[in-house]
Amino acid sequence: MKFVGENIAIGNVLVSEIAEKYGTPTYVYDEEKIRSNFRKVNAAFKKYYPDFKMFYAVKSCNNPAIVNILRQEGAGVDAASVNEIRLAKYVGLDGEDVMFSGNFLSDDDIKQGLESGVIFNLDDISILPRMLKYGKPEILSFRVNPGYGKSNVGEYVTNAGPNAKFGIHPDKVMEAYRLAKEAGIKRFGAHMMTGSCITDPEYFPFVTGLLMDIIGKVSKELQIDFEFIDLGGGLGIPYRPDEEGLDLEKAAELTSAMFVKKCEEYGMRRPQLKLEPARYFVGNAGWIVGRVHAIKESYKKIAGTDVGMNTLARPAMYGSYHHIYVDGKENEKRANIGLCGQLCENTDFWVKERELPESIAEGDLIVVENAGAYGFGMSYQYNGRLRPAEVLVKNGETMLIRKREEFEDMIRHTSVPEYLEK
Numbered sequence: 082m083k084f085v086g087e088n089i090a091i092g093n094v095l096v097s098e099i100a101e102k103y104g105t106p107t108y109v110y111d112e113e114k115i116r117s118n119f120r121k122v123n124a125a126f127k128k129y130y131p132d133f134k135m136f137y138a139v140k141s142c143n144n145p146a147i148v149n150i151l152r153q154e155g156a157g158v159d160a161a162s163v164n165e166i167r168l169a170k171y172v173g174l175d176g177e178d179v180m181f182s183g184n185f186l187s188d189d190d191i192k193q194g195l196e197s198g199v200i201f202n203l204d205d206i207s208i209l210p211r212m213l214k215y216g217k218p219e220i221l222s223f224r225v226n227p228g229y230g231k232s233n234v235g236e237y238v239t240n241a242g243p244n245a246k247f248g249i250h251p252d253k254v255m256e257a258y259r260l261a262k263e264a265g266i267k268r269f270g271a272h273m274m275t276g277s278c279i280t281d282p283e284y285f286p287f288v289t290g291l292l293m294d295i296i297g298k299v300s301k302e303l304q305i306d307f308e309f310i311d312l313g314g315g316l317g318i319p320y321r322p323d324e325e326g327l328d329l330e331k332a333a334e335l336t337s338a339m340f341v342k343k344c345e346e347y348g349m350r351r352p353q354l355k356l357e358p359a360r361y362f363v364g365n366a367g368w369i370v371g372r373v374h375a376i377k378e379s380y381k382k383i384a385g386t387d388v389g390m391n392t393l394a395r396p397a398m399y400g401s402y403h404h405i406y407v408d409g410k411e412n413e414k415r416a417n418i419g420l421c422g423q424l425c426e427n428t429d430f431w432v433k434e435r436e437l438p439e440s441i442a443e444g445d446l447i448v449v450e451n452a453g454a455y456g457f458g459m460s461y462q463y464n465g466r467l468r469p470a471e472v473l474v475k476n477g478e479t480m481l482i483r484k485r486e487e488f489e490d491m492i493r494h495t496s497v498p499e500y501l502e503k
């Protein structure tokens with residue numbers, strides 16, 4: 082995103098042109114930014130640990146065009162469900178290029194996960210006997226809860242530690258691998274995902290040490306030659322203008338050093354190191370272009386826009402901050418203004434007070450920053466406010482990569498029993 086005079090452009094296209102062509106609200110992604118985000122992480126980690134591979138967690142933004150960009154860069158897919166495995170296959174990724182990390186799986190999930198032939202990553206020891214009823218995967222890993230997790234955006238996305246629903250308790254990890262080995266499974270990896278959006282580079286080596294102390298003991302006692310260790314996602318981006326970003330180079334250097342040290346300590350042959358970033362790839366490469374439709378002067382001034390919590394759930398769901406620009410008015414005098422969507426819910430009043438241009442008015446365009454991750458994927462249709470369009474920008478050109486929903490999408494798959502039609 083950049084300013085052209087007073088106006089805002091994404092990937093060299095003015096947001097006013099995007100709004101005119103595709104309407105509002107619209108998610109806009111910058112292809113070059115996604116590619117450069119991927120390359121930054123890849124280069125930083127490969128420099129210190131060459132046997133390094135990344136899996137894009139498609140839950141964060143599942144548009145096949147975006148997944149294809151990351152596939153072209155060399156990423157595999159981290160899938161949270163059978164349908165996400167199908168999405169990976171749809172873009173041409175399969176087998177060991179896909180990790181299936183679902184949780185609290187149904188028997189049907191387990192069966193389909195096995196049949197899919199991708200790497201199966203079990204969230205609990207209890208899934209193992211259920212899985213073995215249907216067969217054995219070629220390669221298996223367990224998601225370990227190493228006892229500690231963290232997040233810059235609150236406990237909602239702290240995915241490890243005593244309050245998390247994810248992963249196997251450290252005390253049960255040895256037993257899990259023992260049972261899997263006894264069942265005849267021959268190839269193993271290990272996994273964790275302890276938290277999302279972390280900008281402290283020291284955090285990554287710290288949790289790597291915790292995981293490796295658990296896995297190193299398993300490797301030694303059970304004589305398991307781990308083929309990979311997957312440290313999950315979590316690479317953070319700054320959401321507030323005054324926030325510092327992650328020192329990626331430092332995170333990569335310290336994490337690799339810890340990884341190598343622990344491999345040596347436990348006499349492990351060096352496994353492949355994997356990461357599953359999502360937010361870092363697409364978070365700051367996506368924006369929402371919306372429009373102000375009404376201004377209310379009540380107990381306070383509220384600007385009503387077509388960007389609601391159904392368009393971007395994070396602020397209402399997690400209390401997350403997203404920076405907002407008003408096109409053409411950035412240098413104007415500021416006042417405290419609230420910003421809401423059009424839903425019949427007060428939680429849709431998702432910015433209670435923000436310093437915005439005092440002259441904000443009907444018809445103005447707003448641009449919501451850092452909306453690329455956990456944005457469209459969490460959008461929904463409440464109140465008949467349907468899901469927005471998605472547009473990709475490259476070399477100053479825009480491409481529609483998902484049509485805006487229409488009324489037919491709202492009633493799709495419904496049926497009315499005949500007697501109710503009378």
Ligand SMILES: Cc1ncc(COP(=O)(O)O)c(C=O)c1O
Nearest residue numbers: 138277278314315357358359360
């Ligand atoms: C299993 C798993 N891997 C990777 C990610 C991606 O995390 P992030 O967006 O923090 O990189 C997530 C996100 O929740 C996840 O659940």
